[in-house]
Every structure is written in C-alpha cells, then in structure tokens.
Amino acid sequence: MLRRLTLRDFAVVSASELEFGPGMTVISGETGAGKSLLVDALGFLSGLRADAGMVRHGAPRAELHAEFDPVDAPAALEWLREQEFDDGQACTLRRTLRADGGSRAWINGRPATLAQLSQLAGLLVEIHGQHEHQALLERSSQLALLDAFGGHEVELAAVGAAAAQWNALLRERESLSRTGDVSERIDWLGHQIAELEREDLRPGAIDALVAGHRRQAHAAGLIAACDTALATLAGDDGPSLVHGLEQLRGGLSRERAHEPRLDEVDAMLDSAAIQVGEAALLLQRIRDDLDVDPAQFDILDATLARLHELARKHRVAPAELGERQAAFVRELESLRDAGTRLQGLDGEIAAASARWRDAADALGKARGAAASRLSQATTALIAELGMGGGRFEVALEPVEQQRPDPQGGERVEFLVSANAGQPPRPLRRVASGGELSRISLAIEVAALGSDAVPTMVFDEVDSGIGGAVAEIVGQKLRALGASRQVLCVTHLPQVAAQGHAHYRVSKADRDGLTHSAVERLDQKQRQEELARMLGGIEVSKEARAAARRLLGAAG
Template sequence: MLKRLTLRDFAVVPQSELEFGPGMTVISGETGAGKSLLVDALGFLSGLRADAGMVRHGAQRAELHAEFDPSAVPAALEWLREQEFDDGGACTLRRTLRADGGSRAWINGRPATLAQLAQLAGLLVEIHGQHEHQALLEKSSQLALLDAFGRHEPQLAAVRETAADWTTLLRERDALSRTGDVSERIDWLTHQLAELEREDLRPEAIDALVAGHRRQAHAAGLIAACDEALNGLAGDDGPSLVRRLQQLRGGLSRELAHEPRLGEVDAMLDSAAIQLDEASLLLQRVREELEIDPAQFEALDATLARLHELSRKHRVAPAELAACQAGFAAELEALRDAGTRLAGLQGEIDASAARWRKAADALGQARADAAARLSAATTALIAELGMGGGVFEVALEPVDAGRPDPQGGERAEFLVSANAGQPPRPLRRVASGGELSRVSLAIEVAALGSDTVPTMVFDEVDSGIGGAVAEIVGQKLRALGARCQVLCVTHLPQVAAQGHAHYLVSKADRDGQTRSAVRPLDAKERQEELARMLGGVEVSKEARAAAKRLLASTVD
C-alpha cells in the first residue's frame, strides 16, 4: 500500500508530505483548491507523459516521491528482483518534472525508464478518474474488464498461443504455395552444388592448397637458399659455423682454469651447438622435400584458379565457399520436400485450429460464468445506488470463427436498463450522465473487489450523485477499503464521512502567488469540514449537527 507521498514545487504546492494508512482516506477542499493534484502526482509517478505546466511558477523542476509497502504484493516483489531494483523489501518511486519539459525517474534510488515506472506502478496502484467511465463504453475495455474480473489470464494465454501457432502454420503454407514451380531453381541448385562438391572446400584444405602453390611458385629460390644455408652451417666447402664454434670452445677451454666464468660461456656455446645441429637437420628435411615440379605447380595453379572463379561467381571469399555450399544444399532439400511439407501442413493447420477451438471454448465458458457473477453483483449495486428496478447484464456475442482469434470466440457488451420494465440497452447508449456515472461506479466496485492491486484511487467518481445515494457510495467505498487501501477525492460530505482518515486541501494567496497546502484533520476539524461541505460558505449550527450525525452513523 501507499505509505508516504511527497510533493515539491508541484503546480501550486510548494512542499507537502502526506502519510497514508490502511482503509479509506478521503481528500476534500473547496473547488479549485487542488484536490486532484495528489491524484495527478500519482499519475506522473505511474508513468504519465511529463507536463512542464505542472512545475510551480518560478521553480526549475517539480519533485514527486512515493513510498510503498509491497510486502503484500508478490508480483511487485518479483518484478523488482527481475529488474534488479530490489532493495531489502523497500519500494520507492521518484520522478522529477523539469520546466523545460524533460523528466527523470528512479526506482529505489536507481535510474529507471518511464516504461519500467509504469509497469511497477501498475502492480501497486490503480487510478480511477471522474471521467474514467468513458473507457467502459468501449467494447474492448468491457471485455478486458470481464477477463480481469474472472481472472481469465491462463485461459486467455492458451487462446493466444494456439491462435499464434495457427497463424504461423498458415503463413508457411501460403509461402510454399506462392513458390509455384520450383523445378528450374532445383536444376540450378543441383548444378551449383555439383561444381562446389568437386572441390575440397574445407578451410584447412584451402590453406594447404595456398601454401603448396606458394612453395612450388618459389621452389627454385627455396632450394638455393636451403643449399646455401646448409653449406654455411656444416658444409665441406670453406669454413662452417659448426667447425668455427668447435674451434672457439677449444680455445676457451684451455683458459678455463684461469677464469671460472668461462665455464658459463662454454655451456652457452654448447647449447648453441645443439641448436645449430637441430637447425641443420630440419633444414635438410625441408631441402629433401623441395622439388621443382612443373606438372604439380600447374595442377595446384589450376585448382586455385577454379576456387577463385567460384568465389567470384558466388561473391564470397574462398574460405566462405563451404558455407555457401551448405546453404545451397539446405535450400535444395527444402525445395525437394516442399510438396510433401505442403501436403502435411493442411493437417497441422486443422489440428491447430482444433486446439484453438478447445481453448476458446474453455475461455468462453469461464467468461459466461464471470459474466453471470458480474451481472448479478452490479445489478445489486445499482439498485442500492438509487436505480431500483434497474438491471445490468454482460452479453457475450460470438464472433466469426472463420479463423482463430487471439481474443477468443466472443466479445462482451455491457447492457443496462435504468428502470424496471425497460429492455437493457448497450451502456454506450445510456443518455443520462448521472445514470452512467452510477452504473460505472457500480461496475468498478463490483469488479475491483477481486483486484490484486493494493491501492485504489478514486478522483470524484461520485460526481453527479447526492443525498442517500451518495451515502451508499461512501459505504461501498469504505467496504472496499476493508480489502485494500482506498484514496478518494470527493466533494460529497456523505462520502467524506465514510473515510477512516481525512485530508483537507486549502489554498491561499501569498506574495502574489496562489499556494495550496494539504494537512490531516483531527476529529473536531473533520466535523467542521463536513459542515462546510454541507452548508457552504456560512457554516450553521444545523450543518454542524448534520456533520456530527454523519460521522456518528459511520460503521464498519
């Protein structure tokens, strides 16, 4: 639930900090005092687009900070862990709105995107504005509300998954059907593969080919270099490095007794002699393998030329010809199997459609059960809200089942009859704003009772009602407050009297600027505020007595 909300330089609020507890908290004040600013602040903390007009005049930025207790919301705790925002069970949302139109957001002190802010806030708080009932006029919203009420997400996920599978198979079939006669493509691929398969395209084979070609191309120079090196190392013609090294070691050994360090030099020269011997042996092997072979060079040159020709033809490097060959082979196999695959696809499509039908039927049955429960609950509520004899129905209308629909096999239509004896009509055709407001509130109260969101915010959803109906609305909101935290901005004393706590928003002109302040009311102040709401500017004894009676009649 929401524990604390802090505002700074937000609209006409210089600074304010509010603490909230469980149950129902009401917020009241004179018209224009800024009662809905608290709701606006929560909206921005829930990811609404930044509005530079909400920055207090003369300030550079507005700062909003909300602290929640997520302990009763496992989904929020899991989200914090998955997104790496978890901080020992804490949950704070912070956002700044700059006067230049920019904004920044943080979750538990770490920078966050507006999308992340909206995702987390959606698990913690749900805001219902005084014009929100307009959304209920859309059929898509009505179906979504019914599914939320019935907790149909598992069934709906199954319907979406099977519909997606069907669509994927249908696209594959259409793609295969569009290919038409592929015999020419098969012939071309067969020819290309035959050319490629005649060559050894393994990378190591190509490297060996290039090295052999280079060796044959420079065979004469390599032979001369090897002969010269061998003669210089240990040849019989003239002085050699090996004999010269032996002479040097002999001369030093005669003086070894006079200078012990010469022993270290002799050891080094001995190692050098061993290295020279090994070099001579390796050089001899290389020389023995070298041979000027024009026929071999011609064969290597022809093979390398074919590889370069294939590389130019397929526009790839020689080392990539093997991958090109594999691609051609895969495409050829797919084309050869296209007819078989096309014939089998229809059976898979039919089976997929059958799976969707089964999932859609299960969802449809769940929706029918939920529709009956929501209809009964809302009908009972609208009767209590001054529409005796009124009826609310959730009608399920089948849609064309020609193809699997990810939303299921039906759509929902909310119907209402405001008076006994009148046939129910679509909610969107209810002419009276007051009736629409009451029906919408009844739907919200009936549906939200099972919502997992811990904090519900109502911004003057009681607009257009009064008297005994207003008192019943207050009672329903108070009852909802027993199951979750309820924040309610209201202008009705009958609703305000039902709150477990009461905040007053007031405004005053100071230094030529309008400023709003928010403060909690004690029992005496609360009675005075209710009297003002009842009696207007001049608060009479009768208004105070009526306010006292309202408070006294509040029961859980």
C-alpha cells in the first residue's frame, strides 16, 4: 500500500509530505484549494504524459515521490525482480516535471521509462475518477477482475498450459517444415562423418601424433646427441663420470674422521652417482627407441597434413575435430527422425487443441456464472448509490480463435445503463464523471477484495449526490477499506466522516502567489472540518453538533 507521498513545487503546492496507513483516508478542502492535486500527482507517478503547466510558477521543475510497501502486492515485487529494479522490500516511484515540458522517472532510485513506471504503478494503485486513465475502463482489466471475482485460478492455469503446449508443438512443426527436402543434407553429413571417422580423433591422439612427428623430424639430431652423451657417461674418451665420482669419494673418505661435515658431502656424491647411473639407463632406452625411418615420417606427415586440412575445412582447431564429428552425428540422427516426427506432430497438435477447447469451455462456464453474480450485486449497489433504475451487466463475447488463446475463448465488456429504460452501453462510454466514479465504486465493492491492486483512489465519487445516498457512498468506501487501502477526495461530510484518517487541503495567498497546504486532522480538527463542510463559512453550533453525530455514527 501507499506509505508516503511527497510533493514539491507541484501546481500550487510548494512542499508537502503525506503519510498514509491502512483503511480509508479522506481528503477534503474548499473548492479550488487543490484537493485533486494528490490524485493528479499519483496519475503522473503512474505514467501520465508530462504537463509543464503543473510546475509551480517560478520553479524549474516539480518533484513527485511515492513510497509503497509492496508486501500486499506480490505481482509488483515479481515485476521489480524481472525488470531488475528490486531492492529488498523497497518500492519507490519518483518523477520530475520540468518547466520546459520534459520529465524524468526513477524506480527505486534507478532511471526508468514512462512505460516501466506505468506498468509498475498499475500493479500498485488504481485511480477511479473522471479521467481517462482508469483501469476499469480497459477490457483487459475487466476480464482480470471478473476472473479474480470468480476465483478462476485453476481454470485459467489449465487454459494457459494447453495454449502454451499447442504453441510449442506448432513452433516445432514449423521449424521442421522449414528444413524442406533434407536428403542432400543427409548425404553431405554422411560424407563428412565418414571422412572424419577415418582419422583417430580420440582425446590425446592428435597430441601423440604431433609429438611422434616432431620426434621423427629430428631423429638424426636426437640420435647424435644421445650417442655423445652415452659415450661421455661411459667414459669412452676418458674416465666415466661414475668412476670419477667414486674416486672423489675415496679420496675424501680418508679425511672424514677429521671433519664430520665431509659425511654430508659423501652422501651427496653417492646420490649424484646413483642419479648419473639412472640417467644413463634412461638415455640408453631413448636411444634404442630412436630410428631414422623416412617411411614412418612420411606417414606421420601425411596424417598431420590431412588433419590440418580437415580443420581448415570445418573452421576449427585440429583438437576440436572430434567435437565437430559428434555434432554432425547428432544432426544426422535428428534429420533422419524429422519425417517421422512431422507425422506425429500433426496428431499431437490436434490433441493439444482439443485439450485447450475443453479447458476454455470450462473457463467460459465459470465466467458466465461469475458474470451473473457480479452483475446482480453491482446493480443492487448502483441503486443504493443514487442511480435508481440503473443496471450493470457483464457481457461475455465469444472470440473467433485462429489459435488457442491463454486468456480463454471470450472477452468481457462491462455494460451500464444509468437510468431505467435506457439500453446498456460500454462502461468506457458513460458520459458523466460522477456516475462513472460511483459505478466504479459499486463494482469494486461488489468484487470486494477480488482486485489484486492494493491501493484504490476515488476522486469526487460523491459528485452530484447528497443526503442519505452520500452516507451510503461513505459506508461502501469504508467497507472497501477493510480489504484495500482507499484514498477518497470528497466534498461531502457524510463521506468524509467515514474515513479512518482525514487530510484537509487549504490555500492562502502569500507574496502575491497562491499556496496550498495539506495537514492531517486530529479528532477535534475533523469535527471542525465536517462542521465547515456542513455549514459553510459561518460554522454554527448546530453544524458542530451534526458533525459530532456523523463522527459518532461512523465510529
């Protein structure tokens, strides 16, 4: 719900901050004081087109800031996560309107587009009044409200799942159909696979081939180096290294008794002699493996050349040829199965369409029953709200389906007849703003909590009514406040008395400019404000007594 609304240099408001709680909050004030500016501010925070005329005269820009607690709006929290605007449980909307006509918007302190602002605000606040941005005028919102009222979550999920399956199967068939005649591709893949299968492409095989090729290419030099080293180690041209080390140890051993540290030297020389001996053995094995074999070299060279040619052909590194071969095998298997899969898909698509039709029929029946209940309940409330003879209908219109629709097989239109004898017309074409507001109130009260939007704003819903009807309007708004946060701009004391909290908007001239101020009223101030609304400029004792009675009855 809305926690805080801050305005700065907005119209005739220089600076104001309002805090809101649950239940019903009313906003009153003299004509022209700017009561509806709070509604206008929420409208701009909901993405309305910027209006430079709303910037206070002499100021460079107007600033609007709203802080919501989204705990009762899980859809808004999910939207914030999906759009990467999430910041824990924070949900703030900010917008500036510049005097030159431009504007900027932020969500949780991050720059946002007006479209994003509008999407998020639509999940948080719903404005009912005499303006074109009312959500209930949109047929998509009407359908959502009817489904929420009827509790159609299970039926909607079944319809959506059937439609999603049908679409997935259709996309698969279209993808397979686009491949056309795949015989040439199958032949080509078979040739490539056979060509690659003639080579050893196992992991490590190419590395071993490269090492073998390098060894053969340098075989003569390796043999010469090994022979020279073996001759030196064996002592062909003089004493061997091992023999020399033994002589060193013998000469030092005679003096070890006089210098204990020579024991450590002797151990090192002994270890060196062992290492030299092992090196000679390994060197001899390497030499025995070496052989200058031009034929073997030619075979290795030709194999390596073929691998490099294949790598260039398939535009991969030689070590990646095995992966390319596996990919070709997978594609070949999928193409060979394509014909069989296409034949099976036709039957699966028909079955998915039948499942969608069954689910859509069940949803349509449930919607029909819910539409009847909502129509009757709203019609009864319209009469209570001073529109005797008026009638409300929820019309279900079948839609010609080219493909399964996740929203079902029909659309909804809210129809209203404001007076007896008049044919019902779409709600969005109702001319009177006051009637439209009261009808919206009746719909919301009839649905009572079905709407997922947690904050509802009613602007001048009491226009053109008074007396007992005004008291009923107030009671209905208060009842709605039990399940939703309700903000109501009103000029009638019977409505204002029903609020759980009360703000008064007043205006004054200062330095030649008009300024509006907003203050929250305590119980005594509320009584004075209601008395003013009842009695006008001169507040009489009778007006104060009547105000006390209204507050007492509401409490």
